[in-house]
Amino acid sequence: MSVNRSELDVGQPAVDSSRLPEEALEDTMRESAARERREKLRMFLTSWQGMTGLILVLVFFASAIFAPWLAPYDPNAIDIANRLSGPTAAHWIGTDQLGRDTFSRILYGGRVALKIAAIGVSVSLVVGLILGMIAGYGPRWLDNLLLLLFDTVRAFPTIILALATVALTGPSLELVLAIVIITSIPQYARVARTATLSLKAADFILAERSLGASTPRILFHHVMPNVVGPLLILAAMEVPVVVTVEAGLSFLGLGVLPPTASWGTILNEGYLVIRDTPWMVIAGGIPLILTTLGFTFLGEALRDIFDPRMGRGR
Amino acid sequence: MTRFNQTRRAFLAGTAAAGAAAMLPMPAFAQSGGGTLRLRLDGDIDILDPGYMTGGIEIEAQKQCLPFLAQYKREGGTFTWEPTYFVERLEQRDSTHIDFTLAEGLVWSGGYGPVTASDVKYSYERMKGTDWSGYFEALDRVEVTDARSGTIVLNKPFAPFIMVTLCHGPGAVLSEAAMKEVGERFTTKFPAICGPYQLELTPGQRALYTPNPDWTGPAPAYERVECPIITEVKAAELAFEAGELHCTEVGADTLARYSANMPEGAEITVGGELQYMWLGMNTDHPKLADKTVRRAIQHAVDVESILQGAYSGTTTRSYGIICPGLIGKRDSTRYYQYDPQKARDLLAEAGITGLDLTLRTLNTQERMLAAQIIQANLAGVGINVRVLPLDSGPFWEMGQESKGDTWQELELWLMRFGTTPDPYEATQWFTSDQVGIWNWERWTSEEYDSLYEEGIRETDPEKRHEIYVRMQEIMEETGAYVWINHEPEAFVHSSDVVVNAAPSGELNYRRFERA
Numbered sequence: 001m002s003v004n005r006s007e008l009d010v011g012q013p014a015v016d017s018s019r020l021p022e023e024a025l026e027d028t029m030r031e032s033a034a035r036e037r038r039e040k041l042r043m044f045l046t047s048w049q050g051m052t053g054l055i056l057v058l059v060f061f062a063s064a065i066f067a068p069w070l071a072p073y074d075p076n077a078i079d080i081a082n083r084l085s086g087p088t089a090a091h092w093i094g095t096d097q098l099g100r101d102t103f104s105r106i107l108y109g110g111r112v113a114l115k116i117a118a119i120g121v122s123v124s125l126v127v128g129l130i131l132g133m134i135a136g137y138g139p140r141w142l143d144n145l146l147l148l149l150f151d152t153v154r155a156f157p158t159i160i161l162a163l164a165t166v167a168l169t170g171p172s173l174e175l176v177l178a179i180v181i182i183t184s185i186p187q188y189a190r191v192a193r194t195a196t197l198s199l200k201a202a203d204f205i206l207a208e209r210s211l212g213a214s215t216p217r218i219l220f221h222h223v224m225p226n227v228v229g230p231l232l233i234l235a236a237m238e239v240p241v242v243v244t245v246e247a248g249l250s251f252l253g254l255g256v257l258p259p260t261a262s263w264g265t266i267l268n269e270g271y272l273v274i275r276d277t278p279w280m281v282i283a284g285g286i287p288l289i290l291t292t293l294g295f296t297f298l299g300e301a302l303r304d305i306f307d308p309r310m311g312r313g314r
Numbered sequence: 315m316t317r318f319n320q321t322r323r324a325f326l327a328g329t330a331a332a333g334a335a336a337m338l339p340m341p342a343f344a345q346s347g348g349g350t351l352r353l354r355l356d357g358d359i360d361i362l363d364p365g366y367m368t369g370g371i372e373i374e375a376q377k378q379c380l381p382f383l384a385q386y387k388r389e390g391g392t393f394t395w396e397p398t399y400f401v402e403r404l405e406q407r408d409s410t411h412i413d414f415t416l417a418e419g420l421v422w423s424g425g426y427g428p429v430t431a432s433d434v435k436y437s438y439e440r441m442k443g444t445d446w447s448g449y450f451e452a453l454d455r456v457e458v459t460d461a462r463s464g465t466i467v468l469n470k471p472f473a474p475f476i477m478v479t480l481c482h483g484p485g486a487v488l489s490e491a492a493m494k495e496v497g498e499r500f501t502t503k504f505p506a507i508c509g510p511y512q513l514e515l516t517p518g519q520r521a522l523y524t525p526n527p528d529w530t531g532p533a534p535a536y537e538r539v540e541c542p543i544i545t546e547v548k549a550a551e552l553a554f555e556a557g558e559l560h561c562t563e564v565g566a567d568t569l570a571r572y573s574a575n576m577p578e579g580a581e582i583t584v585g586g587e588l589q590y591m592w593l594g595m596n597t598d599h600p601k602l603a604d605k606t607v608r609r610a611i612q613h614a615v616d617v618e619s620i621l622q623g624a625y626s627g628t629t630t631r632s633y634g635i636i637c638p639g640l641i642g643k644r645d646s647t648r649y650y651q652y653d654p655q656k657a658r659d660l661l662a663e664a665g666i667t668g669l670d671l672t673l674r675t676l677n678t679q680e681r682m683l684a685a686q687i688i689q690a691n692l693a694g695v696g697i698n699v700r701v702l703p704l705d706s707g708p709f710w711e712m713g714q715e716s717k718g719d720t721w722q723e724l725e726l727w728l729m730r731f732g733t734t735p736d737p738y739e740a741t742q743w744f745t746s747d748q749v750g751i752w753n754w755e756r757w758t759s760e761e762y763d764s765l766y767e768e769g770i771r772e773t774d775p776e777k778r779h780e781i782y783v784r785m786q787e788i789m790e791e792t793g794a795y796v797w798i799n800h801e802p803e804a805f806v807h808s809s810d811v812v813v814n815a816a817p818s819g820e821l822n823y824r825r826f827e828r829a
Binding site: 076078080083097098099167170171253257258259271272273275276 | 548551565567568571619622623624677679682683685686687689690700701702703704705707708
């Protein structure tokens with residue numbers, strides 16, 4: 001069949017006549033994608049929820065990263081003579097039972113939360129993604145085995161798992177990380193598995209398979225790019241949960257070891273002296289509230305923009 | 315119909331409002347009007363058997379439901395003993411014979427008949443083969459004279475036997491017939507009781523004491539005693555302030571706050587200071603085998619900072635294991651004082667740099683603070699300390715060879731023992747045969763062992779004082795101890811309640827009174 005180029009050009013925007021129609025189509029698609037990205041960015045920038053979340057998250061990251069430069073005191077420096085003082089010019093939000101500067105300890109506590117959140121969420125996301133894809137793409141018996149594993153892990157309440165583990169190993173930051181990772185993996189894995197199952201019978205996957213592509217190639221080159229988007233949104237929503245879990249475990253004495261400052265330990269120490277001075281509880285609670293609020297707002301805004309279907313089920 | 319929509323944010327807002335409301339001023343403290351006394355129980359009662367109990371709250375339960383021949387009596391700042399209402403007579407005839415006659419009309423519950431001298435004989439001679447046999451080391455036998463009378467015969471002169479053994483939990487009398495029926499051991503249910511109260515336990519929730527229908531003795535001031543289980547001291551303090559409890563133990567911070575500004579309608583009663591706390595070191599551990607290193611640690615710890623920072627200045631500084639008011643109490647240390655420079659010099663002399671140690675402690679507020687001060691003190695002389703907080707289960711087992719291998723890894727730990735009003739009791743845990751049991755520092759001394767035996771036999775107070783001071787010097791000289799404090803058992807209670815507490819802090823509900 002012959003094609004009349006002049007007929008194709010009628011009513012079309014100026015397109016280089018020397019280019020093939022496939023290239024023109026690609027350009028159009030690219031432009032459409034750019035338009036879509038601009039539209040999403042505009043939606044994000046005009047969302048009060050998204051911007052508030054972004055600002056809070058940036059403040060959290062900045063204060064944690066630059067804590068050594070922002071903190072007026074060594075967070076572990078003991079000053080018994082000044083114990084349990086209220087806010088003063090020297091100690092903006094007072095001191096704890098050992099006279100340590102609460103403001104400095106809160107800044108350093110942010111570093112613990114950041115470390116747990118960054119490492120915990122990223123490791124559990126990667127492992128959950130891989131296991132979920134394997135479960136969704138692999139044979140039925142492997143799927144059943146992994147599902148059983150995911151459900152078994154999810155059946156353990158985080159605190160009970162932490163208590164049992166601490167009884168064996170003693171509390172530590174590494175333990176908190178391990179618990180966060182182990183208990184988070186099944187969430188990512190289940191989402192990845194479901195998405196992989198829906199892609200498994202897609203034409204482009206069947207085509208790849210018929211062309212002899214290896215399973216790892218299919219999973220990492222074709223399935224993963226289509227699965228990872230919802231997982232990233234889930235990860236953003238998971239950060240406040242992880243920060244709260246760390247604070248909760250540290251509050252219970254199952255987290256970081258003394259004298260390391262963590263928002264949970266500050267809250268615990270503050271709770272013990274709340275009748276003497278309420279400042280530690282207030283100071284320990286505010287960053288926790290703002291950080292979880294920031295990540296929640298940010299995650300919800302991203303979800304509404306990038307995957308509005310996920311929000312409808314609420 | 316109005317539909318109730320609960321959102322996550324609404325829930326958070328509601329919770330915040332409820333939290334704010336909880337910060338508002340509390341109502342007046344509970345007054346103990348009526349026949350019910352409400353007290354705190356710090357955990358579940360596991361073993362009521364005096365031979366195999368852990369102690370503490372279990373002893374409190376025994377005192378309500380079982381007969382004792384003697385009880386503590388406070389005289390000013392010291393404790394002595396007096397016969398209980400379970401006996402007509404209790405007399406020390408000579409240094410090895412104690413005569414007793416039981417009161418008339420005492421009967422066991424469950425139809426086990428009257429309380430007899432044979433029950434006393436059975437109970438005390440049985441204790442010699444139990445976990446608490448140490449308290450009956452001086453007991454030879456009990457001779458039964460008639461149904462209600464007998465004589466406790468000691469195998470050597472041991473003056474503190476009544477104070478140390480008969481007034482304390484191990485001195486409880488059991489029904490021989492009932493014990494034989496239950497296989498001579500029991501856990502959470504008394505085989506038979508003879509006391510003003512009967513006990514009903516609800517695991518994880520409470521202990522309830524109600525009147526014993528078979529009791530013929532004097533009625534206690536309170537008809538019922540309710541003891542909800544509240545594990546956290548701070549939660550119990552809040553429960554007291556909210557009017558839910560009539561009496562509870564308080565922590566050091568709260569004691570300091572109340573002492574400075576006592577709330578209306580509340581009072582503080584200090585049970586005693588018969589507790590001694592120290593920083594212990596394992597002399598067998600390769601890192602601490604050199605006495606110079608241990609001596610350096612002794613010099614590096616600022617005990618005064620611990621007393622102020624962790625205990626708000628509410629405790630007495632310790633110079634040994636003998637508590638205030640007892641024979642043998644020391645007033646100073648002999649081999650060390652706080653001197654960080656001396657500590658650095660000693661470490662240099664030992665050729666030690668970059669020493670890493672682990673300090674194990676119970677995960678309670680005061681201990682954690684004390685551990686962090688020690689951590690900072692030792693960091694100041696170049697020793698890096700990792701603080702390892704533990705629950706009471708693993709903590710109390712860590713130095714015992716029969717409970718695993720942790721004793722081999724022990725380096726430093728914060729320990730507190732309670733004791734009875736005689737120096738003999740405190741010194742018994744550090745003899746050579748206690749290595750791997752309670753002597754976790756794992757040193758031995760023939761002189762200490764022989765002084766221990768001498769202290770039991772000696773009746774002259776001045777000579778006993780010299781013996782026990784010397785024993786503490788031997789302990790300190792090992793370098794394995796930094797003495798910290800004698801912590802009081804302090805109770806806050808409503809002002810219409812008169813608290814009765816043993817010197818080691820156990821409450822005796824049947825001896826509570828109304829003010």
